[in-house]
């Protein structure tokens with residue numbers, strides 16, 4: 001008889017699921033309501049240093065689009081058909097008051113859609129501040145580093161103007177330590193998934209990580225710790241699935257049905273870039289210095305995950321993908337990008353070439369966050385899985 | 393449909409044609425003559441720096457648009473798609489990559505030289521960054537210099553941004569350029585070029601402002617894209633460019649003093665019926681057909697945002713000889729696509745009022761998120777603020793699959809009808825008043 005997952009794990013996963021897709025951000029709003037000195041700062045994919053928001057007595061809330069959970073009525077009137085889906089859902093939320101209690105918004109520099117969305121928020125006068133988070137593409141400490149520090153100081157001052165809360169080094173060090181812990185625990189979940197992919201599904205992992213983008217890090221860490229412990233038990237049963245890495249879905253998110261379909265077609269997703277922002281910094285940031293802001297700056301310059309969002313002339317992102325496949329003992333890569341997503345789709349040929357050169361099998365498809373039909377994708381993934389099982 | 397007649401050319405156009413022919417000859421002889429070649433982009437280009445170090449610039453977007461005009465882009469794009477590029481991405485990139493896959497043959501039929509330096513001054517478009525990453529893979533080992541141009545996200549250029557740009561120029565970009573050029577940057581020479589640039593910019597602004605006249609002697613969009621050529625590409629900072637703009641200004645003021653309308657490829661327009669402001673780049677694959685729809689209806693574009701992708705000189709910016717690096721930095725940050733959305737709306741509102749336009753039209757480009765994302769909101773804002781009829785059409789820069797002549801013509805005809813009716817109503821109101 002197959003041993004069932006512990007009940008507590010199931011209830012934690014249910015909690016993550018409902019948090020992850022609460023487009024009213026109820027938890028975050030309740031958290032804020034507890035003190036008038038608390039802040040909510042919404043951020044879009046891909047990366048913001050949440051540590052500084054935390055240290056400013058704020059909660060950084062990831063706005064990852066509406067997926068297939070909300071009908072887009074107004075948003076479509078703001079975007080032409082040939083623009084990806086993510087921003088239209090975000091505008092819909094803004095116009096429908098889902099984002100009402102937010103004090104500010106950050107739009108990380110990932111593409112011109114997100115960049116121009118920051119201007120739309122300005123025109124619509126949403127939030128106390130709304131900034132395009134134009135992190136440096138120059139990684140020299142005294143050039144890009146200086147600029148980045150000034151950028152962070154601007155955001156710190158935006159927040160200070162709202163809640164009058166001054167960040168002191170001890171606060172920021174504490175926030176850094178909490179997020180270090182958070183990334184460590186997330187990596188542990190991925191490691192368990194790598195070793196025992198039958199113990200929780202890719203959708204479960206997705207919910208767990210996404211929940212962490214809308215709740216405070218302290219609570220998320222508690223949940224993660226409990227989940228990691230529970231996953232130590234032996235339950236479930238391995239299936240004859242291949243192991244794949246998903247690449248290209250770092251901004252607009254695939255619908256849950258799509259992730260499910262891939263697994264149901266016989267592919268264990270052992271790594272992905274769905275919420276790369278939460279895993280952006282590789283390793284820990286020093287949480288013991290007298291100048292923690294400097295540590296945050298350094299981490300961006302030297303520990304950022306190579307991705308489509310940063311300038312990458314020597315191609316570490318291809319090398320990273322190949323390494324990820326090797327490390328996770330994956331059999332192949334599924335390139336899965338949002339339609340009309342220039343950053344992902346312009347990188348795809350090169351990433352595919354890197355896979356070819358390394359002898360890694362791959363397939364690709366595109367999606368919209370509200371794609372409703374998965375039959376073709378399931379067939380494609382099924383054929384991919386079969387061909388790998390047959391030949392490898 | 394397309395007009396087979398040879399286009400009528402003004403004298404300034406003949407001068408420009410010669411300038412371009414000489415440049416392409418120089419480029420095809422570059423390797424033999426030991427000249428270094430720099431690939432770089434138009435918005436926020438650093439032409440004076442390149443020329444001051446005796447290197448020759450090549451602009452991939454210009455290659456793409458010329459491929460579009462020469463009807464080659466369709467097959468180039470398909471070749472890039474065969475290589476794995478999605479149908480969804482910017483067609484300029486695919487056209488350029490397709491052109492390289494096909495031997496990198498330039499508009500004169502000669503092969504363009506490979507780059508010695510990729511100079512990515514990344515202004516107002518994130519795709520540029522991806523484009524150059526792809527070029528680097530096609531030219532492995534090529535020297536690369538990258539100038540990250542911060543976005544005017546708050547509607548201003550801050551001191552921090554300026555310092556960041558200057559530092560990048562001083563410590564990274566210029567040393568790399570010097571290494572490739574094999575010589576030090578001569579600041580006196582650079583300053584002289586910036587002085588020439590400012591003279592040409594003065595003249596260009598005067599040319600643009602003639603469109604305030606009724607009738608306008610120029611079309612600021614369709615002809616404007618030719619007029620802006622020397623300033624936006626390989627000639628800014630040269631005596632030749634100053635001479636070109638002197639000639640152009642003379643030509644335009646002559647026309648203005650005679651009360652003439654703009655010159656079109658089929659000769660002079662007879663009557664100015666509608667004055668429009670246009671946002672967005674034009675379509676290149678069917679450029680003349682596209683233009684013809686407008687001039688057949690007596691519509692003149694009196695101001696356009698696209699002609700500001702290479703700099704907002706009409707809003708006061710000038711290259712400054714005394715402060716070369718600061719002024720290059722401000723130039724890069726000031727180009728149109730580096731403005732935030734509220735600034736773009738303000739600028740359009742200003743154009744509609746200053747140039748007494750009857751309407752505002754957006755040509756939304758499928759490829760170009762930098763321009764297109766947010767345009768529908770911009771359109772509403774402009775309509776509210778200015779009360780003029782707004783129109784919206786869609787096409788692409790260089791992908792012929794996305795130019796639907798019938799569709800665009802129908803939409804424009806209805807739009808012109810609406811403008812016509814509004815004119816009648818306004819005239820009646822004036823009489824009654």
Ligand code: SF4
Pocket residue numbers: 084085086087110111112113114251252338340341342343344
């Ligand atoms: S999905 Fe891609 S194109 Fe769309 S906003 Fe995100 S990064 Fe930009």
Ligand code: SF4
Pocket residue numbers: 453482483484485516517518519520759760761762763789
């Ligand atoms: S997205 Fe637009 S601005 Fe950017 S390269 Fe393409 S056409 Fe040019």
